[in-house]
Amino acid sequence: MQKVTCSVEALEEMADALWYVRLKPARQVDFQPGQYLLVVMADDDKRPFSIANIPNGEGTVELHIGAAPDNTYAMQVLKRMQEQGNIEVQLPAGKAYLRGQSRHPVILMAGGTGFAYTRSILQKMLAEGLHRPVFLYWGVRFEDHLYADEEINAWVAEHKELTYVPVVQNGNEHWQGRTGLVHEAIMADFPSLTGYDIYVAGRFEMAGVAREAFKEKGIETERLFGDAYEFI
Known part of the structure; x- marks a missing residue:
């Protein structure tokens, strides 16, 4: 997996306690549809979030984060993004990506x-x-x-x-x-x-x-x- 620092381009509440995040990695990253990234809070604290888009020309990565006030696991991530304007992530992770060659429904x-x-x-x-x-x-x-x-x-x-x-x-x-x-x-x-x-x-x-x-x-x-x- 690559480790990369991302600037936070957008952080908006989509609905009650549901947040849209758009990150801009410092360099180009690649991932498969259905993979996730790990937000690096510390060397021994890496938190997974699904990637909500596919690789695009802007090189951005989108997340949808559920973060109720009592969900410190996600709220701490959002707070760091808000306060620092950037976040370190590792990606790609996950084996449950799209099997594009399949023709099954x-x-x-x-x-x-x-x-x-x-x-x-x-x-x-x-x-x-x-x-x-x-x-x-x-x-x-x-x-x-x-x-x-x-x-x-x-x-x-x-x-x-x-x-x-x-x-x-x-x-x-x-x-x-x-x-x-x-x-x-x-x-x-x-x-x-x-x-x-x-x-x-x-x-x-x-x-x-x-x-x-x-x-x-x-x-x-x-x-x-x-x-x-x-x-x-």
Whole structure:
């Protein structure tokens, strides 16, 4: 992995306790869609965050960070960015990147800011032209956490192969979409998961429960990708 200092070009709150960060590395970096970086807080303290974009001409790296006031792990990172205007990172990391040579239909499953991971993968597929069905399932606790809803719906309008299913765990009386847990929505919609490539990002507990559930639907474990599966 490369270690590089990045200037903080943008740090904006997208929704309550959800932050958009754009970094400009001091030199060119390379990564695969679906990989992550490590924010270096100290030699023995390196914190992972999914990269939310694909390599671009500006050389920037985007992050989506969930940082509630009681989440010191993420808040300390944001505070350092705000105070210093730069941050040291290592990248790329992660083995759950897009398998671009596959022609299997794809299911992208994100929980919360795990959407950053799926966004990078989806951006790459859109840039190359969708040649297979892609289903994006995004689970959040509250409707206003669907911070990229407008962007995704614009992609859906342009690409008939793309299906988007937002799932709100705690929907209010105005929410007309799916409710509950995101992996359960996938289980309900697909009689079988055999032959699909599935990419998962979110809390480790969610990823673990999804893996066991998807096995009941015939998922081939070699086609189930997620950084969490390196640790659980």
